[in-house]
Amino acid sequence: QITLKESGPTLVKPTQTLTLTCSFSGFSLTTGGVGVGWVRQPPGKALEWLGLIYWNDNKRYSPSLKSRLTITKDTSKQLVVLTMTTVDPVDTGTYFCIQTHSSSSFPNWGRGTLVTVSS
Amino acid sequence: QSVMTQPPSASGTPGQRVTISCSGSDFNIGRNTVNWYQQLPGTAPKLVIYADSLRPSGVPDRFSGSKSGASASLAISGLQSEDEAEYYCAAWDDSLNDPFYVFGTGTKVIVL
Numbered sequence A: 001q002i003t004l005k006e007s008g009p010t011l012v013k014p015t016q017t018l019t020l021t022c023s024f025s026g027f028s029l030t031t032g033g034v035g036v037g038w039v040r041q042p043p044g045k046a047l048e049w050l051g052l053i054y055w056n057d058n059k060r061y062s063p064s065l066k067s068r069l070t071i072t073k074d075t076s077k078q079l080v081v082l083t084m085t086t087v088d089p090v091d092t093g094t095y096f097c098i099q100t101h102s103s104s105s106f107p108n109w110g111r112g113t114l115v116t117v118s119s
Numbered sequence B: 001q002s003v004m005t006q007p008p009s010a011s012g013t014p015g016q017r018v019t020i021s022c023s024g025s026d027f028n029i030g031r032n033t034v035n036w037y038q039q040l041p042g043t044a045p046k047l048v049i050y051a052d053s054l055r056p057s058g059v060p061d062r063f064s065g066s067k068s069g070a071s072a073s074l075a076i077s078g079l080q081s082e083d084e085a086e087y088y089c090a091a092w093d094d095s096l097n098d099p100f101y102v103f104g105t106g107t108k109v110i111v112l
Helices: none
Strands: A003-007 A018-025 A034-041 A048-054 A059-061 A069-074 A079-084 A093-101 A113-117 B009-012 B018-023 B035-039 B046-049 B063-068 B071-076 B085-093 B100-103 B107-111
Touching (some): A003 A093, A018 A034, A018 A093, A018 A113, A048 A069, A048 A079, A048 A093, A048 B100, B009 B018, B018 B085, B046 B063
Parallel strands (some): B009 B107
Antiparallel strands (some): A018 A079, A034 A048, A034 A093, A048 A059, A069 A079, B018 B071, B035 B046, B035 B085, B085 B100
16 A cells, blocks of 8 residues: 655745655655655645656656755655745645656645745 | 646536546647546545546546547546545646646536
């Protein structure tokens, strides 16, 4: 059974750096074709894909956020870390961890973690 | 950045058929497969259609997907109250040097 769980701060001040961790189980990020990434959703708004890291360390980022995002992995600890620099109140929302395996879709999602950016 | 457009809402009575459209571009729907996600209030999205028209295990066959050119559709037949949710189309986009994934604007399905 694949599980993903997001963790990190619930409140971040504007201009600070946000760091979120996705802890996963039920698969290995060393298996060919596997990718773990992030999606966010501002309150009452649509889903927004942020980025993805693959088993081979290839990464894909949202073009509009690429300059502010970094996704890294620690395969031994089974976790993926999202770093977002210079946050703003518009970055407030629920951040979901997602997983794929040799697919163009994301069948596995974490429950999400709500992050509020406010002074 | 590329946008995939959906109608804000769609509605139907129990038992009816509801169809949701998703309009993209040659760079996303036009050349890549489409996925559909269902999001019930307060929960994480759930994949209901992948690769244009395939259903993951456990998804009722009331859900069906289709694609033509740069547009796609999700149909829910025999609408049930538990189908009331937000639905998002999604696809990879190849318009830039590095592919990226894009979600549609979302459609709220209301069961009258």
